[in-house]
Amino acid sequence: MKCVICKHGELKPGISSVMFERENATIVIKEVPMDICDNCGEKYIPDKIAEQIMLLVESVKSQGIIVDVRNFNSEPLATC
Numbered sequence: 001m002k003c004v005i006c007k008h009g010e011l012k013p014g015i016s017s018v019m020f021e022r023e024n025a026t027i028v029i030k031e032v033p034m035d036i037c038d039n040c041g042e043k044y045i046p047d048k049i050a051e052q053i054m055l056l057v058e059s060v061k062s063q064g065i066i067v068d069v070r071n072f073n074s075e076p077l078a079t080c
């Protein structure tokens with residue numbers, strides 16, 4: 001699959017972090033599987049993964065957590 005941003009790069013499966021800021025909560029999710037452009041580095045998160053991330057973000061928010069860093073598919077690494 002070609003990158004739609006730079007139109008030259010190829011998307012390669014990779015692992016990266018995603019950061020969300022929602023209202024006053026900051027949530028960092030590490031080791032998220034996604035496709036990454038080998039030319040410009042644009043990240044493409046598959047719909048299925050994005051759905052899981054949104055669920056994670058909602059559950060963190062509902063617990064009233066302000067800052068959260070965790071691995072995708074695992075327990076929280078650190079919670080303040």
Ligand SMILES: [Zn+2]
Pocket residue numbers: 003004005006007008009037038039040041042
């Ligand atoms: Zn690209």
